[in-house]
Amino acid sequence: MNDSYLNFANSAVGAKLADALGLPKPIVLDRYKEGQPVIKGSLLIGGGSDAPLLPTLAKIFKSIGVQTVAPRHLPQWLPLANQAGLMSGRWGVDDQPGEKVKALVFDATGLTDSTQSDALYQFFHDAARSVLPCGRVIIFGRPPEKCANPRQATIQRALEGLTRSLAKELKRAIAVQLVYVAEGAEDQLESTVRFLLSPRSTYVSAQVIRVGLPVGAGGTPSDWNKPLAGKKVLVTGASRGIGASIAEVMVREGATVICLDVPQAQPGLNEIAAKLGATAIELDIGAADAPQKLVDAAKADGGWDVIVHNAGITRDKTIANMKERFWQMVMNVNLSTQERINDALVESGVLKSGARIVCVSSISGIAGNMGQTNYALSKAGVIGMVQSTAPVFAKHGVTINAVAPGFIETQMTAAIPFAMREAGRRMNSMSQGGLPVDVAEAIVWFANPASSGLTGNVVRVCGQSLIGA
């Protein structure tokens, strides 16, 4: 689980050697430490001549406490910022680039025709060299599927190409995302902006996120450092790896956690539960009576607020060599079980309005993988489940989203043969694997009570993996 090349490439000798040989030079990623500010450094804001999202962004930046600057092409920013109680100013005087910034944010929601793309060129051309390592770029657009006319939908859809290319070009662990915010959903943006600007999203890049009208009872947390205070969170597969990390981060965010795993994993489960002051449930979720048992447990507990479907298994073989049992087992645990549990929890009403379901898919489910027909089928199925049940559960006020991890440094990936492991690690825009905590951070973002505008999203935590892009 230790990436020794990362350490080597960041040593004095290693850095020189990597340069000389043209080897990848992964940089140590910023990671969130409890209590630290959302962003350290200034944010450069840009936008088209019509940039309707700016007043919303000014309010959010004020709430976050972000220091903003704007280029000369965006004179409307200064009065808006001042109005929101935010100090701001021009980035670069006398047509010179200004100081290095930690984030670029561009409001493209006002673009209605492909001929208006010059504003994007101007902004990113001028600022591309001025983003600090581990910087952040967010482009805001309107969901193309909800645009009033084809021209607008076209330019809005085009933003995806820009986002993905910038994510590959900017390097130095700079993450780039596209956020499609539906008209009227502006008030739902804060949790997403906070996540994407902060080191919490360090291994998330080139993602397209849709923020829509709020689903169910949500609200702004009174303390953004403990947004899950008073919330009860079930994490399946919590005894080790990503699951353990999810439980840990949930507790850090103020949640009361219920850790679940199969009886065989009892020692690890009890250890984690004891460490976090969490409740432990030993249950084989693949069993037919598991959904009812969970409904009963949730009822006894006064209802649950967040369900994290992390439990998953692999039984890898090419399909010609695969036994039927392994096919069925993987499908059952990774997908069918989740469908049954979700339906039972939602229909029984133990998940109240404002509850969150977060699933763990996989990059295999997006890109496919040799020897993983069963696994990829189940994980692509998770995506299907998220997208198909989102509108159904929305009627109950419940959101459902998924994260799709790429190469994450766990016991599972440590078992991969060296050459394949190195390829998996390096073949992404960050030139390194992610950590379990990176997946956990994305999950707690979906779980945030302020994330009511997020449902049906699948966000990859893969450092913009070159596979399945």
Add this chain to the structure above:
Amino acid sequence: MNTIRRVAIVGGNRIPFARSNSVYSSASNQEMLTATLQGLVDRFNLHGERLGDVVGGAVMKHSRDFNLVRESVLSTTLSPQTTAFDIQQACGTGLEAAMIVANKIALGHIECGMAGGVDTTSDAPIGVNEKMRKILLETSRAKSTGQRLGSLAKMRPGMLFSPTLPRNGEPRTGYSMGEHAELMAREWNISREDQDALALKSHLNLARAYKDGFFTDLMTPFKGVAVDNNLRADLTIEKLRSLKPAFDKKVAPNQGTLTAGNSTPLTDGASAVLLASEEWAAAKNLPVLAYLSFSEVAAVDFFDKKEGLLMAPAYAVPRMLARAGISLQDFDFYEIHEAFAAQVLCTLKAWQDEAYCKEKLGLDKALGAIDLSKLNINGSSLAAGHPFAATGGRIVATLAKMLNQKGSGRGLISICAAGGQGVVAILEK
């Protein structure tokens, strides 16, 4: 002949001040002043506008910056036809610049103008060794190669390693500003406790002002900095008490009361204000925060008569009060520049001293005490720092906004300057 008009303060802008050799260590005076003026232009949308004049200056200046303000104006989006010139009156530069622009507006010579100042002690001018400079000049005057070689032969390697450094001291007395302030504190018997208390108040007031968003429309960030980096929001009196005297060695060995905590540090920064006639402001639909109504300057004989070097404001204020026909107590706000806590306390004490007011200031009685709860209520130089020429602009903009927030009232500005000078003014709304 025009009648005299009221001079409106429309607004101000400054960049956060930074302790010397910290975040702005690579920024030049011109860069800082340009960013500050541009921020003011952006705030009031004056792009392409020809202003009547831009007046400003710096105390520490490179010889190449002979036309500092004009060069800065040319780097902004103001009309290149905007005239500008440099002045220098030590720490009084910024306020004096405002007075010059205000007087032109009052007399109808111009309709609007900017006044400002900038200083850096990080990007300071360093001259070549004085002997070497003379040799180089002699060489350039030489008429033949022989003469040229002859004068160059006088160069010695040691000259390269002893350049002429700028220093923060009075040429006539050889004492630094801090040593002069230490002498004043001794003369007026100002206690260490009182100085520390004033310093603490300055920091707490400035921190509160930032928290309230007071500076939001008075500042623009620079080089990623959005708050004066000398400010210690968590400062305590215990911390201030733990500091050692800094200026006592020459003037009061082991009895010093001035420390790094109750004296301003060397600071980098810039500030500017926009002044205009009421008509111009109205035509442009710009606000009037306050009016600059009176100003006065004074100087003391600190060499022959050994007066306190920084006591000139004590002279300037009563003269200005007499012209305005008001008393020292007729103010809602007092902005007394805190070069040193001791300077503020000496001045306040002198105004309450019957003998001093009669003998030195020529008054028939003491000016009296002021209400200390009206003094520097949004912090001052001890907390914000003191980039010499930029302090005037900071205070004018701050006080103008305070008067505008209150809706009406009167505020006093008092700034002491090197060379035994003082620059003071009254703002009203």
